[in-house]
Amino acid sequence: MIEMTGAEALTRLLVPEAVPFVFGIAGGKLNPLLHAISREPSIRYLGVRHEAAGPLMGAAVAAATGQICVALGEMGPGSSNLIGGLGTAYNNNLPLLLITSNNHLTASYPNRGMFMDLDTHALLKPLTKWSAVVHDGRRLPDLVRDAFRQALTGRRGPVHLDIPQEILGGRFDFDEQAFALKPEHYRSLEGPRAPAGQIERAAAMLATAKRPLLVAGGGVVSANAGDLFRTLLDLVRTPALTTQMGIGTVPSNSAYFIGQGGIIGGDAIQAAFKDADLILAIGCRFSSWLWDDGGALSKGDAELININIDPMSLGANTPHALGIWADAASALEDLITALGTRTIPDRSEWLAHLRIIHAGYRTKLDRLSEDDGAVLHPARLGSALGKLLPQDALIAYDGGHTSFWSNDLTPAPLERTRFHEPGMCQLGFGTPYAVALKLLYPDRPVFNICGDGAFGFTLSELDTARRYGLPIINIIHNNASWGVIKMGQRRSFDFSFGADLEGTDYAEIARGFGCHGEVVTTVEEVEPALQRAMASGLPAVIDCRVRFEAHPSMPYFARMNAFGYTKGTSAGPHAALVKGA
Numbered sequence: 001m002i003e004m005t006g007a008e009a010l011t012r013l014l015v016p017e018a019v020p021f022v023f024g025i026a027g028g029k030l031n032p033l034l035h036a037i038s039r040e041p042s043i044r045y046l047g048v049r050h051e052a053a054g055p056l057m058g059a060a061v062a063a064a065t066g067q068i069c070v071a072l073g074e075m076g077p078g079s080s081n082l083i084g085g086l087g088t089a090y091n092n093n094l095p096l097l098l099i100t101s102n103n104h105l106t107a108s109y110p111n112r113g114m115f116m117d118l119d120t121h122a123l124l125k126p127l128t129k130w131s132a133v134v135h136d137g138r139r140l141p142d143l144v145r146d147a148f149r150q151a152l153t154g155r156r157g158p159v160h161l162d163i164p165q166e167i168l169g170g171r172f173d174f175d176e177q178a179f180a181l182k183p184e185h186y187r188s189l190e191g192p193r194a195p196a197g198q199i200e201r202a203a204a205m206l207a208t209a210k211r212p213l214l215v216a217g218g219g220v221v222s223a224n225a226g227d228l229f230r231t232l233l234d235l236v237r238t239p240a241l242t243t244q245m246g247i248g249t250v251p252s253n254s255a256y257f258i259g260q261g262g263i264i265g266g267d268a269i270q271a272a273f274k275d276a277d278l279i280l281a282i283g284c285r286f287s288s289w290l291w292d293d294g295g296a297l298s299k300g301d302a303e304l305i306n307i308n309i310d311p312m313s314l315g316a317n318t319p320h321a322l323g324i325w326a327d328a329a330s331a332l333e334d335l336i337t338a339l340g341t342r343t344i345p346d347r348s349e350w351l352a353h354l355r356i357i358h359a360g361y362r363t364k365l366d367r368l369s370e371d372d373g374a375v376l377h378p379a380r381l382g383s384a385l386g387k388l389l390p391q392d393a394l395i396a397y398d399g400g401h402t403s404f405w406s407n408d409l410t411p412a413p414l415e416r417t418r419f420h421e422p423g424m425c426q427l428g429f430g431t432p433y434a435v436a437l438k439l440l441y442p443d444r445p446v447f448n449i450c451g452d453g454a455f456g457f458t459l460s461e462l463d464t465a466r467r468y469g470l471p472i473i474n475i476i477h478n479n480a481s482w483g484v485i486k487m488g489q490r491r492s493f494d495f496s497f498g499a500d501l502e503g504t505d506y507a508e509i510a511r512g513f514g515c516h517g518e519v520v521t522t523v524e525e526v527e528p529a530l531q532r533a534m535a536s537g538l539p540a541v542i543d544c545r546v547r548f549e550a551h552p553s554m555p556y557f558a559r560m561n562a563f564g565y566t567k568g569t570s571a572g573p574h575a576a577l578v579k580g581a
Contacts, residue, residue: 001173001174001175001176002173002174002175002176003171003172003173003174004171004172004174005032005036005168005169005170005171005172006032006134006137006140006163006167006168006169006170006172007032007033007035007036007168007169008036009137009140009141009172009174009179010033010036010099010140010144010163010168011033011036011037011039011040011043012040012179013140013141013144013145013178013179014040014043014070014097014144015040015042015043015179016179016181016182016183017068017148017183018042018067019043019067019068019069019070019097020043020044020061020067020069020440021043021044021045021046021057021058021061021069021070021436021439022037022043022044022045022046022069022070022071022072023045023046023048023053023054023055023057023058023069023070023071023072024045024047024048024051024054024070024071024072024073025047025048025049025050025051025054025072025074025078026047027072027074027075027078027101028074029074029075029101029102029103029165029168030072030074030101030168032168032169033072033099033101033168044439046435046439046464046468047464047467048432048461048464049460049461049463049464050081050084050458050460050461051071051072051073051074051078051079051081051082051084051085052081052082052083052084052085052086052458053085053432053435053458053461053464054071054072054073054082054085055071055082055085055086055088055089055096055098055158056085056088056426056429056432056433056436056458057069057071057432057433057435057436057439058070058071058089058094058096058097058158058436059085059088059089059092059094059096059429059433060396060419060429060432060433060434060435060436060437061436061439061440062089062094062095062096062156063092063094063221063245063416063419063433064394064416064419064436064437064440064441065416065440066095066222066224068095068096068097068148068151068152069096069097070096070097070098070099071085071096071097071098071099072098072099072100073098073099073100073101073120074100074101074116075100075101075102075103075116075118075120076115076116076117076118077116078100078101079100079101079102079118079120079123079124079162080118080120080123082098082100082124083123083124083127085426085429085432086098086124086127086128086158087127087423087424087426088421088423088424088426088429089157089158090127090128090129090157090158090423090424091423091424092218092245092421092422092423092424093155093156093157093218093222093423094156094157094158095151095152095156095157095158095159096151096157096158096159097147097148097151097158097159097160097161098124098128098158098159098160098161099160099161099163100120100124100160100161100162100163101162101163101164101165101168102118102120102133102162102163102164102165103116103117103164103165104164104165104166105135105164105166105167108164109121109133109135120160120162121133121160121162124160124162125160127158128157128158128159128160129150129151129155129156129157129158129159130146130147130150130151130159130160131159131160131161131162132146132147132160132161132162133161133162133163133164134161134162134163134164134167135164135167136167137167137170137172138172138173138174140167140172140174141174141175141178141179141181143161144161145181145186145187147159147160147161148183148186148187149186149187152187153187153188154191154309154310155309155310155312155313156222190327190330191223191309191326191327191328191329191330192309192325192326192327192330193326193327193330193331193334194307194324194325194326194330194331194334196334198322198324199324199331199334199335199338200338201322202280202305202307202322202324202335202338203335203338203339203342204342205278205303205305205321205322206236206278206280206305206335206339207339207342207343207344207345208345209277209278209345210277210345210347210350211238211275211276211277211278211347211350212236212238212276212277212278212279212280212347213238213239213240213241213272213273213276213278213279213280213302214229214232214233214236214238214239214240214241214250214256214279214280214281214282215240215241215242215243215246215279215280215281215282215284215290216229216240216241216242216243216246216249216250216282216283216284217242217243217245217246217281217282217283217284217285218243218245218246218283218284219282219283219284219307219308219309219328220246220249220282220283220328220332220415221245221246221249221283221415221416222283222309222328223283223309223327223328223329224329225282225283225328225329225332226248226249226414226415228328228329228332228333228336229249229250229282229328229332230249230250230254231332231336232332232335232336232339233250233254233256235336235339235340235344236339236344236347237256237344237347237348237351238256238347238350238351239256239258239268239272239350239351239354239355240254240256240257240258241257241258241259241260241262241265241269241272242260242261243261243262243284243287243289243290243422244260244261244262244289244407244420244422245420245422245423246260246283246284246415247260247261247407247412247415247418247420248412248413248414248415248416248417248418249415251412251413251414252411252412252413253411253413255351255355256351257358258272258354258355258357258358259358259361260407260412261289261407261420261422262287262289262290262422263289263290263291263292263297263553263556263557263560264289264404264407264551264553264556264557265407265408265553266358266361266362266408266552266553267357267358267360267361268354268355268357268358268361269297270292270297270556271353271354271357272354273297273300273302274300275300275353276300276302277300277301277302277303278302278303278304278305279302279303279304279305280305280307281304281305281306281307282307282308282328282331282332283307283308283309283328284306284308285308285310285313285316285317286306286313286316286317286318287317287422287423288560288561289422289560291317291560292556292559292560303320303321303322304318304319304320304321304322305320305321305322305324306318306320306322306323306324307324307326307328307331308323308324308325308326309325309326309327309328311325361552364552365379365383365408365409365552366383368380368549368552369382369383369409373547375521375545375546375547376521376522376523376544376545376546376547377546377547377549378401378402378405378477378479378546378547378548378549378551379405379409379549380523381405381477381523381526381544381546382405382406382408382409382410382449382477383409384523384526384527385406385409385410385449385475385526386409386410386411388526388527388530389410389445389447389530390445391413392444392445393417393444393445393446393447394417394418394419394434394437394441394444394445394446394447395410395417395418395419395446395447395448395449396418396419396429396430396433396434396437396447396448396449396450397410397418397419397420397430397449397450398421398427398428398429398430398431398433398448398449398450398451398454398455399427399430399449399450399451399453399454399455399477400425400427400451400453400454400483400484401451401483401484401548401550401551402449402450402451402454402477403420403449404551404553404554404557405477405551406449407420408551410449419433419437421433427451427453427454427457428454428455428456428457428458429454429458430448430449430450430454430455430458430474431448431450431455431458431459431461431462431465431472431474432458432461433448434446434447434448434465434472434473434474435461435464435465435468435470435472437472438465438470438471438472439468439470442470445473445534446472446473447472447473447474447475448472448473448474448475449475449477450474450475450476450477451476451477451478451479451483452476452477452478452479452480452481452501452504452506453481453482453483453501455474455476455506455541456501456504459506459509462474462509462510462513462515462539462541463513463514465515465539466513466514466515466538466539470539471534471536471537471538471539471540472539472540473530473533473534473539473540473541473542474510474539474540474541474542475542475544476506476541476542476543476544477544477546478506478543478544478545478546479546479547479548480500480501480502480503480504481499481500481501481502481548482498482499482501483548484554485499486499486500486548487548487550505519505543506541506543507519507541507542507543509541510539510540510541513539514538515538515539515540515541516532516533516536516538516539516540516541517540517541517542517543518532518533518541518542518543519543519544519545520542520543520544520545521544521545526542526544529542530542
């Protein structure tokens with residue numbers, strides 16, 4: 001047996017899971033834990049400026065690597081502040097461990113009116129896969145293992161432990177062997193494998209289909225199965241697309257690429273869903289980014305093979321011909337093997353048809369990018385950035401409408417290089433994501449392309465980037481408004497209210513934080529501004545003044561949001577966007 005504080009035991013229990021970072025803000029009740037973390041060389045602590053940034057940074061690490069991080073919340077407001085970023089991890093199925101402090105047990109659960117009282121367990125439970133209160137320090141080993149098991153098994157997500165002050169600071173006897181247990185001895189490291197009969201049926205369907213379509217979702221990325229997906233694609237030689245969480249799995253220069261990001265990815269995606277005779281979706285839960293007119297995209301006469309590690313996602317949003325509960329990697333391995341002895345028909349005509357539609361969509365974007373109006377068109381800026389940003393860059397797409405332009409105009413060479421936030425659509429995630437990505441990959445350039453509204457939510461994390469020497473570059477599409485909202489107000493009701501964000505110089509704000517900042521007003525200024533920002537060695541803000549212009553996919557997006565309204569009518573809050581975009 002060995003005696004140690006609860007905080008020391010908790011820290012030791014993080015080590016077998018190779019937790020790389022802990023994000024948080026120093027707080028009195030957290031001091032025993034901060035002290036323990038400060039003496040653990042394998043874990044790096046990053047002090048943020050708002051607790052909501054911690055879960056966002058942890059989500060970024062999970063999206064980029066699959067690793068699980070810790071986000072801290074002091075009791076009361078420190079814990080409630082976590083909610084502002086927690087939804088990103090929860091709705092995008094990204095693993096994360098939240099640790100919150102609380103008053104001593106004699107005055108909590110139920111609370112007795114002490115300052116900063118909060119039932120943190122009840123507050124965070126709806127936004128976590130699993131939540132527990134530690135009532136006895138001796139239970140820390142099994143509760144921490146429970147937390148990791150829940151976060152990293154099946155459909156991944158955030159989990160939470162609320163730890164009262166006398167547990168963190170108190171001393172307890174532990175079995176030394178409790179800290180030597182490796183993850184493979186207390187949780188499964190592999191997901192379920194599909195039955196052979198289902199794989200054979202899927203292979204037969206794929207081998208006989210004339211117009212199959214492949215869809216790569218975030219589950220492919222989570223399973224580290226991108227190479228396997230591309231191997232399958234080379235085998236069946238058919239059009240493919242990705243969801244927003246799967247971006248890069250089908251590189252944008254692939255011969256099979258017809259768009260990415262779901263419904264906002266262009267005209268070929270709509271045509272593919274309509275005309276395919278078979279759809280194979282892997283790691284895709286058919287969220288609203290694959291909806292049209294309030295439901296799943298029309299599949300025409302297509303049969304759907306749906307492979308997902310979460311059995312509750314199978315059939316939830318769209319019926320399937322074959323639903324396979326399996327880990328994406330093992331399913332792809334087995335499917336490739338099963339197809340190895342089968343004759344694959346020629347799909348070149350089907351592929352060429354969709355590639356022509358996609359090329360027409362790109363031509364439309366190229367024409368928009370040639371707009372030389374007095375105020376920059378967002379397509380002109382987006383096109384320039386797509387050509388100028390380094391090949392090895394890591395890029396977050398933040399902002400509601402701005403992310404549409406980035407999705408189309410920024411090449412995606414591989415998965416885990418481009419980062420959307422489609423599940424919660426949390427504005428402001430980009431700067432914390434960029435900070436975390438730079439922590440992970442200090443030698444790679446990291447960018448956050450965002451809207452001005454989105455940037456305002458977390459601009460205080462410029463201070464975090466500067467304090468820790470993380471030279472991220474934020475590129476703002478600054479149209480001085482909540483652009484989509486303002487457009488909708490004018491088209492629906494001919495008014496504008498609360499949608500203007502004029503008069504802010506984000507470059508000046510950056511300089512106030514000790515960062516590099518400059519304003520750009522023409523496309524010719526973009527490249528030298530990027531070069532100066534990268535040469536500065538500082539976190540940077542390039543404030544690009546653009547006008548608002550509706551993205552070509554806005555009508556698709558509007559129809560996606562028309563859930564509950566009669567198909568084909570103009571009813572609903574986004575009807576004006578359908579008509580006018």
